[in-house]
Amino acid sequence: MDRRHFLAYGVLFAGYSLALPSKLFAEWSVNSFQQCSIEQAFINALGTQEMVKTDKISIVAPVVATDSSLVPVDVISELKGTRIFLFVEKNLTPLVFVCDLHENALPWFSLNIKMKESSALYAVVRDGGKFFMSSVHVDVVAQAC
Amino acid sequence: MNESVRIAAREESGIVTAKVIIPHPSESGARKDESGNIVPAHFIKTGTVTLNGSPLLDIQLGPAVSKDPFLQFRFKGVKGDILKVLFLDSFNDQFAAETRVL
Numbered sequence A: 001m002d003r004r005h006f007l008a009y010g011v012l013f014a015g016y017s018l019a020l021p022s023k024l025f026a027e028w029s030v031n032s033f034q035q036c037s038i039e040q041a042f043i044n045a046l047g048t049q050e051m052v053k054t055d056k057i058s059i060v061a062p063v064v065a066t067d068s069s070l071v072p073v074d075v076i077s078e079l080k081g082t083r084i085f086l087f088v089e090k091n092l093t094p095l096v097f098v099c100d101l102h103e104n105a106l107p108w109f110s111l112n113i114k115m116k117e118s119s120a121l122y123a124v125v126r127d128g129g130k131f132f133m134s135s136v137h138v139d140v141v142a143q144a145c
Numbered sequence B: 001m002n003e004s005v006r007i008a009a010r011e012e013s014g015i016v017t018a019k020v021i022i023p024h025p026s027e028s029g030a031r032k033d034e035s036g037n038i039v040p041a042h043f044i045k046t047g048t049v050t051l052n053g054s055p056l057l058d059i060q061l062g063p064a065v066s067k068d069p070f071l072q073f074r075f076k077g078v079k080g081d082i083l084k085v086l087f088l089d090s091f092n093d094q095f096a097a098e099t100r101v102l
Helices: A003-024 A038-046
Strands: A057-060 A064-067 A071-077 A083-088 A095-101 A105-113 A119-127 A130-142 B006-012 B015-021 B044-051 B054-061 B070-076 B082-089 B094-100
Touching: A038 A083, A038 A095, A038 A119, A057 A119, A057 A130, A071 A083, A071 A119, A071 A130, A083 A105, A095 A105, A105 B054, B006 B082, B006 B094, B015 B082, B044 B070, B054 B070
Parallel strands: A064 A130
Antiparallel strands: A057 A071, A071 A105, A083 A095, A083 A119, A095 B054, A105 B070, A119 A130, B006 B015, B015 B070, B044 B054, B044 B082, B082 B094
8 A cells, every 4th residue: 555545544434433422422522521610501402481380390408418529419300301401590500411311211310429618509491492390499418530 | 422321111010110320510601610620611511312213302501511411301111211312511422321121
């Protein structure tokens, strides 16, 4: 193989290997995971601040968390949404996770999260182009972020 | 490819509860070590979950996930379904696992 072909294949291969992960993996939204205020985080992630407050989404989290680096949070929705978001108001990066639900997935997601300090948690579910929101407050005793 | 991811899925009356633990430092990029230097960010960014080869969940995670992320989720399924997870962290390291629903 001469140099010209070697380079051409090299470029092709590099392009291919760069393109591959974007197909295999879900996209990670840089904009949504910016360090900002909670209001800005809603706009970045949802494109709006307009949400309908509902009691059909429950957030199961300890009222008082003893370890701020490990707070178990369950988001359970009675609405059959297509996307679940979790925000922690006082965190540097308020958005914790986004989860897209496909056909057989149920709107039930649980994760251990870090909290910078005592804060409100907001769970948002997108259902039919609208955003539904529910919130709880979690007090953090020890700082461990 | 890292094979140390632990995964389990159990079916009960048509609903499967899956649990996944990924051994990972999950550094947010905001923590300082003993000498006051900022520990660089190193956390899991995305995850895809497939059920028998079709997409089930697409997950995006931020820096505020605890060390050794522990995820649980539910879906409609039956015993014997093949559940696969694939995670990618901010260093482009992959974490994959698969299991059969019990």
